[in-house]
Amino acid sequence: MLRACINDFQNGWSKYLHSIDFAYNNSYQTSIRMTLYDALYGRPCRSPTCWLDKEDKVLLGPEIIAETNNKIQIIQNRLKIAQSCQKTCADSGRKSSKLQVDELVLLKLSPMKGIQRFGKKEKFAPRFICPFSVAERIGETTYRIDHPLAPEKIHDVFHVSMLKKYKPDSSHIIQWNDLYLEPNSSYQEQPTRILNNKIQQLRNRQMEFVKVLWQHHSTEEATWELKSEMQKSYPHLLI
Structure with a gap:
């Protein structure tokens, strides 16, 4: 108002x-x-x-x-x-998701880009790390899982929305020991190579962009980033 x-x-x-x-x-x-x-x-x-x-x-x-x-x-x-x-x-838009003790589940993480836009780091689509066993049901929607992650950073109790029943499909699963996890269950993705580049006209100036392929992501998920930002954060990619 x-x-x-x-x-x-x-x-x-x-x-x-x-x-x-x-x-x-x-x-x-x-x-x-x-x-x-x-x-x-x-x-x-x-x-x-x-x-x-x-x-x-x-x-x-x-x-x-x-x-x-x-x-x-x-x-x-x-x-x-x-x-x-x-x-x-x-x-009405949610489905019931009850887990059993000793059932294998995947833990959802939030991969982040290493560069900032408007003062914030951007997210990729969620990723899941390899299956862990459900140790205990704490409440209606919370579970304790057995995981080898650093206990001082990652708690062992998660809401059911952070967990996914394990199915033998490894397309979106990555190994936990390859990651440096943040306390908020996020991690920073690293770029692997530059796929393409382009120059975009914005009113009275030109902006140069590069198409970046990120680790653990397919070419379909490659993103266009400002070349100046990539040079600042990852100078080794643009040598």
């Missing part, structure tokens, strides 16, 4: 902060089925043209405590309903 008002009011937006706050606090919230003002004070907010109505009821003592507790209970119940609806919608 604030961003929309900034666009509308341009340089004078700061004068309208109080009005924006008033509008937001009196906007109907679908999840709690009331406005934030109503939830906080127990009654709808008056129009700015009616601030001096004499018939307003003022709650005092035990009445205001009882009214507040009642509002809190109503809000909690409505939030539970909203969260339940959100969970139902999310679960």
Whole structure:
């Protein structure tokens, strides 16, 4: 809402902060089925043209405590309903994945490029490292697995979304001892060679790109990178 008002009011937006706050606090919230003002004070907010109505009821003592507790209970119940609806919608697109003890699973990792774009490293498609045995079921969706990875960096308990039942298909599996894993289950891919290059015209300047083949990835997954960035990060490839 604030961003929309900034666009509308341009340089004078700061004068309208109080009005924006008033509008937001009196906007109907679908999840709690009331406005934030109503939830906080127990009654709808008056129009700015009616601030001096004499018939307003003022709650005092035990009445205001009882009214507040009642509002809190109503809000909690409505939030539970909203969260339940959100969970139902999310679960409809998921499939149940229960694992058994001693079953072999693959651990999903996030391969990263060694160069940054807009201050962040880019990701490749997920990769899986060789099968590990399920040691214990911790909760409904978490499992402990036996793995030889560095325990001070990689915990042995994973959410089921990080695991994949093992099937004898090695197309996306790599050996764990070839990698230097980060604490967030990611690792940095290394480029192997340059496949191609091109010059792209961008308005009044030209940008030179190179097509990079990355380790553990096929030629179909090769990516176009700025030549200047590759020279900075991997000068040996462009000798």
